[in-house]
Amino acid sequence: MLALILLNFLLLISKPILANPSTTEPATITSPAPTRIPPTPTPTLSPYQQAKKDYLTQQQEYQQVYLEYVDKRETHTKYGTITTEKEKIEWTQKAIISRNNLLQKYLSALKVKLLEYSNSDPTNTKKNQIELEKWISWLKEQNIIVNSLNNSDDLFQNAKNFESKYNTIQKEIYTSIIQNQYNNHKQVLLELKNLATKIQNSNQIKTEGQNWTSDSFIKIDIANDSLNVALKETNQKQYGTKFNNFYPQAKKELNKANQYALEVFNNLKSIITKFYEKQ
């Protein structure tokens, strides 16, 4: 009874449903025309983008293999049987090979990236590329060696060797990163200098505006000095077994140069918008 009352209550409140006017046309069922999905054009990746993509794929594989290796290592520590040891050796080999492959892919991508603005400093850039290539070859060799190892002692020795070499690899990596950023900033500053000179000599810009460009040249020089300091940081000698990371210090100088470049860019933009006159 209560349910009936509630139903009545709801019917009273709700809006009346109006009937749709009947259509005279007979209902026809039409099958949807098959729509052709146009083939999506695959974007052509630049050599660096392709190399980076390969590196990221390898990174995923390494993470999976590494987790499995950690699991097997823990199982062996817990049970210490011959079977668990065998599995541990097998997965240690796999993890080392995967890690070396990841480093190879990363170094290859970095090597390609160095090409982007190599014109700014071709000699040093080439030197870095040769060094990177050397380490790529070394990692390839290591994978062949690791594949032939079948006991924990040999793997231990190999790991020790890798650990000592990795400091030098890191030095080469960060030197190349700094070199690449140096090249990029150099390119920016060169283009800004050319633009400032063009504005200074242009008839389309009022004399007042042309005078303002002199400040840009000073800033470009300061930025260039910062870039040279950043590059000098890479010559720091490595002492002991721990890697002495010079990147943060170099990054400070690179950021300074970037800040000056941005200032010059915005100043030139303001000059062109304020002092431009149509001929």
Added chain:
Amino acid sequence: MNKKLPVINNQNIDIPQDNPLQTIKPEEKQKTKQKHNPKIKLVLVVFIITIFLLILTLTIVTIKENSTNQLTTTTPTPKPFNPLPTITNIPDPQNQIPKEWQQEFEQIDKLIKSEKEFLPPQIDTTIGL
């Protein structure tokens, strides 16, 4: 000799708990007599709810009708329309640069915004140790 007799759970009608005849005390009898019939109570509750709901529906329906009548009768007065500037109207500084200079600025802008840091991956250098 002093063997204990086995305890048999026989029904003892002297204990009120075990009495199958369910002896009810006279006080309890009085109490049950005084109680209302539950069916009558239920009907009363339902009746009250029905009346309450009916009143509620009537008030809602009347309010609804009044509001619709008001909507149809009152016509909105036209107000002067002042268009507000949208985000798209804000001038883009890149667009203010004269056309013949735009390409050079765009090129530098692209260079400044390009990816600079390509840091190495986090790896375990102690695998196998």
